Amino acid sequence: MSAGLTVNSYFNDQVKSIALDNAEGTSTVGVMAVGDYEFGTSQREYMTVVSGALTVKLPNDSDWSTFAKGEMFIVEANQRFHVKVAETTAYLCRYE
Numbered sequence: 001m002s003a004g005l006t007v008n009s010y011f012n013d014q015v016k017s018i019a020l021d022n023a024e025g026t027s028t029v030g031v032m033a034v035g036d037y038e039f040g041t042s043q044r045e046y047m048t049v050v051s052g053a054l055t056v057k058l059p060n061d062s063d064w065s066t067f068a069k070g071e072m073f074i075v076e077a078n079q080r081f082h083v084k085v086a087e088t089t090a091y092l093c094r095y096e
Contacts, residue, residue, distance in 0.1 A: 011037055017093070026095045032085045040080045044096040048072040052089025057082040 006019040008028070015037060017030030032054070047054070048071070055066045059079040067073055075081050 011035065024094065028093045028095075029090070030093070031088060031090050032083065033088055034085050037083045037085070038080060039075075039083065041075050041077055043077050045075045046072055046094040046096070047075065048092045048094075050090040050092055052085070052087050054089055054091065055084040055086065 004021070008017045008019065008030075009015070010017075014033040014035050015030060017028040019026065019028045021027075029050070047067075049067050049069050051069055053066055053068045055064050056073060057064045058073065058075060058081050064084070065073070
């Protein structure tokens with residue numbers, strides 16, 4: 001049985017993710033290398049740090065916030081957000 005996994009690569013292979021669909025909906029599991037990134041959303045995204053940490057500047061926030069392993073943040077649809085990665089970090093992103 002084929003899993004139908006889709007691998008995505010962004011920022012010259014500095015961010016890679018694998019997309020999956022299951023009973024919980026659509027998600028991606030990925031890894032970000034050290035760097036600074038800007039992402040855009042098309043759906044609401046629930047981002048959970050799996051390993052490492054992400055320092056994030058969310059839309060409409062003036063301050064940066066750091067999310068460690070096990071912590072989650074939400075970005076609404078059609079927004080842009082900035083991420084700083086100080087150590088290679090794994091994440092889970094669930095879409096709604």
